[in-house]
Amino acid sequence: MSRITPWEKAVRYVLLLAVLALTVGPFLWQLSTSLKSTTEDIYTSPPRFLPAHPTGHNYAEVAKIVPVWDYALNSLKVAAANVLTNLAGASMAGYALARLRFRGRRAAGLAFVAAVLVPLESIVVAQFTMMRDLELNNTLVAVVLPGAVGALNVLLMRNAFAALPYETEEAAVIDGANAWQRFVRVALPSVKGTLAVVAIFSFMGAWDDFLWPLIVLSDPDRFTLTVGLNYLHGTFQQDPRLVAAGTVIAVAPLVVMFVCLQRYFFRGVGEGAVKG
Amino acid sequence: MKRVRMHRAVSPWLFLLPGLGTVAAFNLYPFLTTFHKAFTDARTLTPGSWVGLRNFRELLEDEQFWVALRNSGLYVVLVVPFTVLLPLLLALLVQKRIPGVTFFRSAFYTPVVASVVVVALIWEWMLDDRGLVNAVLRFLGAGPVSFLGDEWLLLFSAMALTVWKGLGYYMIIYLAALANVPRELHEAAAVDGAGALRRFTAVTVPAVRSTMVLVGALSSVAAFKVFSEVYLLAGPTGGPAGQDTTLVMLLQRTGTGLGGRVGYSSAISLIVFAVALLLMLLVLRAGRRNGQG
Numbered sequence: 287m288s289r290i291t292p293w294e295k296a297v298r299y300v301l302l303l304a305v306l307a308l309t310v311g312p313f314l315w316q317l318s319t320s321l322k323s324t325t326e327d328i329y330t331s332p333p334r335f336l337p338a339h340p341t342g343h344n345y346a347e348v349a350k351i352v353p354v355w356d357y358a359l360n361s362l363k364v365a366a367a368n369v370l371t372n373l374a375g376a377s378m379a380g381y382a383l384a385r386l387r388f389r390g391r392r393a394a395g396l397a398f399v400a401a402v403l404v405p406l407e408s409i410v411v412a413q414f415t416m417m418r419d420l421e422l423n424n425t426l427v428a429v430v431l432p433g434a435v436g437a438l439n440v441l442l443m444r445n446a447f448a449a450l451p452y453e454t455e456e457a458a459v460i461d462g463a464n465a466w467q468r469f470v471r472v473a474l475p476s477v478k479g480t481l482a483v484v485a486i487f488s489f490m491g492a493w494d495d496f497l498w499p500l501i502v503l504s505d506p507d508r509f510t511l512t513v514g515l516n517y518l519h520g521t522f523q524q525d526p527r528l529v530a531a532g533t534v535i536a537v538a539p540l541v542v543m544f545v546c547l548q549r550y551f552f553r554g555v556g557e558g559a560v561k562g
Numbered sequence: 563m564k565r566v567r568m569h570r571a572v573s574p575w576l577f578l579l580p581g582l583g584t585v586a587a588f589n590l591y592p593f594l595t596t597f598h599k600a601f602t603d604a605r606t607l608t609p610g611s612w613v614g615l616r617n618f619r620e621l622l623e624d625e626q627f628w629v630a631l632r633n634s635g636l637y638v639v640l641v642v643p644f645t646v647l648l649p650l651l652l653a654l655l656v657q658k659r660i661p662g663v664t665f666f667r668s669a670f671y672t673p674v675v676a677s678v679v680v681v682a683l684i685w686e687w688m689l690d691d692r693g694l695v696n697a698v699l700r701f702l703g704a705g706p707v708s709f710l711g712d713e714w715l716l717l718f719s720a721m722a723l724t725v726w727k728g729l730g731y732y733m734i735i736y737l738a739a740l741a742n743v744p745r746e747l748h749e750a751a752a753v754d755g756a757g758a759l760r761r762f763t764a765v766t767v768p769a770v771r772s773t774m775v776l777v778g779a780l781s782s783v784a785a786f787k788v789f790s791e792v793y794l795l796a797g798p799t800g801g802p803a804g805q806d807t808t809l810v811m812l813l814q815r816t817g818t819g820l821g822g823r824v825g826y827s828s829a830i831s832l833i834v835f836a837v838a839l840l841l842m843l844l845v846l847r848a849g850r851r852n853g854q855g
Contacts, residue, residue, distance in 0.1 A: 290658065301655055302666045309670050309729065315694055316684045331697040371580075379581030388574040394582060401589040407787045407810045408835040411817035411827045412592035412599070415606060432588040435581040465573045494677035496790045497810075501818050512679040516794065519683055526687045533680045544675045548668050551675070555734040 313537070320344050320530035328526060344531040348518070354532055356507070357514035360426060361493055361536075364510055367430045368492035369485050375435030376484055377477075380443025381469050385455070395444070401437035407497065414501050428502045429510065433491065439484045446480035447473055483554040486547060493540060511536045593835075600828040606818070610825050617829035627830070629805060630812040633792070637721060637808065638785045638841065644725045645781040646774055649732035654766065656733070657740050667737075671730035678727065682794035685723050686710065710795060713805040720791040720806075727791075728784075732777050739773035740766075775849030782841045787834060789814065809834050 290298075315335070321344070322328055322337040348354050382388075383395050413432050414423075422428040454476060458468045474481070496512045503509055506517060515532050544551055600617060604610030621627045656667045673681055688694045689709040699705030709715050743766065751761045767774070789810040792800070798815070800807030807815075809830060817827025 329692040375580040382577035386574040408831040409592040435584040
């Protein structure tokens with residue numbers, strides 16, 4: 287470990303604090319705005335960073351204008367469904383690709399690689415027409431379906447299973463366990479870390495997604511949080527306090543989740559980027 | 563015996579069914595229909611008929627298309643250098659194990675976790691004519707600057723937002739790469755009297771070059787497909803006189819809704835797909851050539 291001079295240390299901390307102000311500052315400013323009362327001037331110069339009389343008023347108010355808690359519930363449903371379908375679908379497919387021998391395995395693997403290469407943005411219109419034909423438009427099911435099993439997640443799970451030593455399953459094979467039993471009892475418990483990564487990124491992806499729900503949902507009652515916030519900001523732009531309250535509601539759950547599960551967030555970036 | 567063999571042949575496909583089914587139905591099939599519809603005059607409610615290259619010829623004469631292509635292209639040119647370089651510097655900053663550095667590392671990742679809608683609304687409020695940035699400018703005796711009123715400032719603001727939101731993500735990718743750079747290299751260079759800048763260009767950059775190429779590829783594809791940042795800051799119609807429309811905004815606007823021109827929009831989709839693929843190949847190739855040189 288190379289030594290570090292006090293001077294360099296000081297410079298490093300100054301830079302770290304500057305970047306901190308740039309990256310986290312805007313969120314705190316938004317939180318502060320959301321807590322400022324209607325009578326407080328939010329346009330002062332120099333800006334006042336702390337609310338004079340912190341109030342939860344804006345949170346109650348925003349819920350009167352748009353059903354923000356219903357939107358949050360819709361987002362939660364979509365995100366939870368996305369986690370479950372991805373965990374089940376990606377681990378099963380990944381296991382088959384990594385551990386089972388059958389004709390067509392290469393072709394199946396290539397299908398997932400091809401799907402990763404197709405940008406979602408270039409097929410959203412086709413997906414939209416498809417949902418119309420299936421008469422699923424404007425439902426939460428339509429929001430979930432296209433990403434129900436992400437191709438990238440399948441490849442992540444395949445890599446995780448492929449990295450397991452064969453001995454793990456050998457004993458189970460000798461005991462006469464079939465593929466399903468080996469999958470559930472032996473293989474799955476050995477890849478918990480990757481499962482956590484898939485779960486977290488599925489949750490975050492669904493909770494934060496904007497383009498697809500914007501296209502497929504047209505009825506304000508069915509909106510997810512992101513689409514609802516866009517709607518709120520388009521209609522009631524005049525009061526930044528209310529928009530701020532809405533954004534805080536949307537971002538808080540993920541920040542809490544991130545603080546608790548950082549390890550997996552970082553691991554997911556590495557695996558997703560390198561193997562995607 | 564026969565039962566067992568049957569079982570073997572069938573069960574892999576049962577494992578694959580949910581995943582392969584979803585991917586085939588909602589990724590690969592829509593891609594094929596996009597390919598087909600690009601050569602038809604399909605609309606949302608009518609399947610349409612074959613029109614050959616008409617959509618593409620119309621695109622060439624569509625002023626909005628050229629504006630959108632320019633904006634998406636500019637997005638790549640102006641965003642990618644920053645997303646390749648800034649997160650690397652940031653990674654170097656949080657790599658050194660000094661007290662509290664893991665806190666900073668996590669904190670810098672916050673914008674990645676937040677939805678693009680959330681961060682766009684935060685930025686919109688900060689860049690408002692009477693928002694935080696202008697309040698500070700006014701306090702310093704400058705401004706106000708109408709960041710969101712001018713077509714170019716608006717586009718640049720959206721780009722800054724994209725760079726800002728990606729900082730933490732690419733930083734983590736770089737951290738993983740930096741962890742594999744032997745410390746002795748740096749120490750040897752320091753002993754030889756190389757300054758910080760020299761060590762950066764002579765040791766760090768060559769060592770993480772392949773990661774820089776990867777980040778370049780990922781971020782150029784992402785930048786070309788930009789939608790949310792510009793849509794949210796500029797509005798659905800793309801800012802003053804639609805001058806901030808991007809390609810994905812254009813395909814979303816033309817292809818959806820009851821009267822959506824699915825055929826025309828599919829032609830734009832194909833162009834997005836082709837350019838995204840091309841960008842990826844170009845960057846990866848450039849990386850390989852540099853590596854040999």
